[in-house]
Amino acid sequence: MLKTRIIPCLDVKDGRVVKGVQFLELRDAGDPVESAKAYDAAGADELCFLDITASHEARGTLLDVVSRTAEACFMPLTVGGGVRTVEDIRTLLLAGADKVSINTAAVKDPDFVARAAEKFGNQCIVVAIDAKRTSAPGEPEEWQIFTHGGRTPTGIDAIAFARIVTAKGAGELLVTSMDRDGTRSGYDLALMRAISEAVPVPVIASGGVGGLDDLVAGVAQGGASAVLAASIFHFGEASIAEAKAHMAAAGLFMRLDV
Amino acid sequence: MTQEMVAIIDYGSGNLHSAAKAFERAAREAGLHDTRILVTSDPEIVRGADRVVLPGVGAYADCRRGLDAVPGMVEAMSEAVQGRGRPFLGICVGMQLMASRGLEYEVTSGLGWIPGDVGPIRPADPALKVPHMGWNTLAPERPHALLDGIPTGEDGIHAYFVHSYALKADRPGDVVAHSEYGGPVTAIVGRDNLAGTQFHPEKSQRLGLALIANFLRWRP
Numbered sequence: 335m336l337k338t339r340i341i342p343c344l345d346v347k348d349g350r351v352v353k354g355v356q357f358l359e360l361r362d363a364g365d366p367v368e369s370a371k372a373y374d375a376a377g378a379d380e381l382c383f384l385d386i387t388a389s390h391e392a393r394g395t396l397l398d399v400v401s402r403t404a405e406a407c408f409m410p411l412t413v414g415g416g417v418r419t420v421e422d423i424r425t426l427l428l429a430g431a432d433k434v435s436i437n438t439a440a441v442k443d444p445d446f447v448a449r450a451a452e453k454f455g456n457q458c459i460v461v462a463i464d465a466k467r468t469s470a471p472g473e474p475e476e477w478q479i480f481t482h483g484g485r486t487p488t489g490i491d492a493i494a495f496a497r498i499v500t501a502k503g504a505g506e507l508l509v510t511s512m513d514r515d516g517t518r519s520g521y522d523l524a525l526m527r528a529i530s531e532a533v534p535v536p537v538i539a540s541g542g543v544g545g546l547d548d549l550v551a552g553v554a555q556g557g558a559s560a561v562l563a564a565s566i567f568h569f570g571e572a573s574i575a576e577a578k579a580h581m582a583a584a585g586l587f588m589r590l591d592v
Numbered sequence: 593m594t595q596e597m598v599a600i601i602d603y604g605s606g607n608l609h610s611a612a613k614a615f616e617r618a619a620r621e622a623g624l625h626d627t628r629i630l631v632t633s634d635p636e637i638v639r640g641a642d643r644v645v646l647p648g649v650g651a652y653a654d655c656r657r658g659l660d661a662v663p664g665m666v667e668a669m670s671e672a673v674q675g676r677g678r679p680f681l682g683i684c685v686g687m688q689l690m691a692s693r694g695l696e697y698e699v700t701s702g703l704g705w706i707p708g709d710v711g712p713i714r715p716a717d718p719a720l721k722v723p724h725m726g727w728n729t730l731a732p733e734r735p736h737a738l739l740d741g742i743p744t745g746e747d748g749i750h751a752y753f754v755h756s757y758a759l760k761a762d763r764p765g766d767v768v769a770h771s772e773y774g775g776p777v778t779a780i781v782g783r784d785n786l787a788g789t790q791f792h793p794e795k796s797q798r799l800g801l802a803l804i805a806n807f808l809r810w811r812p
Binding site for chain 2: 335336337338339379401404407408410427428429431432454456457494505535559560
């Protein structure tokens with residue numbers, strides 16, 4: 335039986351982890367490769383790097399991080415952030431990424447998703463959807479796509495966009511609630527549910543995890559196939575093993591190999 | 593022990609560095625110190641290899657075209673594997689290429705080593721998502737050297753899958769193991785010195801390293 339995935343996400347800037355990762359055994363907590371190894375050993379089901387490097391020149395450091403991680407960790411790796419062209423995707427895949435996540439470029443041009451999927455297969459194309467609730471309380475629920483870290487509205491309906499990019503060939507959607515991101519108040523479950531029911535591909539829930547019950551809710555109520563979290567793992571509040579045990583105790587099917 | 597050379601065929605289908613590293617680590621952990629892993633696009637090296645690995649990611653037709661674009665590669669593979677009986681492992685689309693035909697986007701000829709077609713996964717439960725993406729257990733159809741010592745079944749350890757198409761073998765005997773995903777999905781095929789995994793052993797942590805080590809020790 336297919337299991338629910340837990341995916342820790344690391345923000346990487348100029349080749350260094352931005353939000354600290356607190357593992358006792360880490361030699362260098364700022365080195366993404368060291369963090370990746372720790373998560374690999376801890377039994378994470380996949381790993382996600384989000385590159386928030388501002389300058390294009392610093393891309394080389396990210397590629398180095400990706401290739402060193404792929405050499406050391408025999409687990410799937412998704413890399414996102416600043417992916418704009420088919421060539422960007424090729425470079426990341428050749429460096430050792432298994433999946434590449436596309437955000438702004440897909441909003442600007444959904445056909446980019448089609449070109450990428452045709453070239454590399456839909457299994458490695460993830461579209462990251464950053465959505466904010468735009469309906470008032472009491473109104474029918476509605477979410478819009480926002481870009482630039484949630485600052486720029488696009489007027490595009492999130493559910494309709496999810497359907498479009500899936501039809502274009504996205505193999506997976508990484509859905510982040512910009513209302514919840516960083517609030518620790520839990521995923522926007524209605525958003526997760528609405529998108530996962532609208533598309534045939536797996537949905538990764540993201541944004542707002544404050545505790546282990548939120549991970550359970552993302553799957554049980556949000557309908558997600560995988561749950562992504564950053565802070566609760568990085569700051570040592572919960573280990574991957576504790577999260578898995580908690581989710582398994584709640585009746586979810588988890589991989590408990592390690 | 594004599595030195596063994598394992599050729600991982602490079603035909604432009606993605607990064608093979610991490611696959612090579614996984615094979616190197618599996619060899620090291622299994623104490624196979626005389627095993628040399630070589631990523632190569634040279635048919636002459638493949639022809640003389642002791643073991644042959646065909647990886648593959650992406651679309652079926654793309655992979656087939658990539659393989660055909662290396663002059664003499666298919667012939668060299670056939671000679672090593674069919675002519676000289678060298679153990680062969682296909683991975684993901686590399687496994688699917690062992691089939692007669694791929695039906696992804698267009699009809700593409702496979703190598704025809706495992707009779708059958710590669711068609712879309714259609715889980716009986718419509719709530720199940722496609723691609724079949726993530727960690728699943730293996731249900732063996734029969735014993736096989738590649739699975740030696742690996743806990744299988746619902747309580748077994750997991751393999752990492754990511755695919756929307758699957759091989760349906762014409763001969764049930766060619767299926768070594770399946771995974772459950774709204775019905776059986778072919779996970780491992782095998783006949784004589786040929787084997788293939790739909791999942792990615794190089795991404796499957798403990799199960800993957802154990803299976804690769806089994807392949808490196810395999811004497812079919």
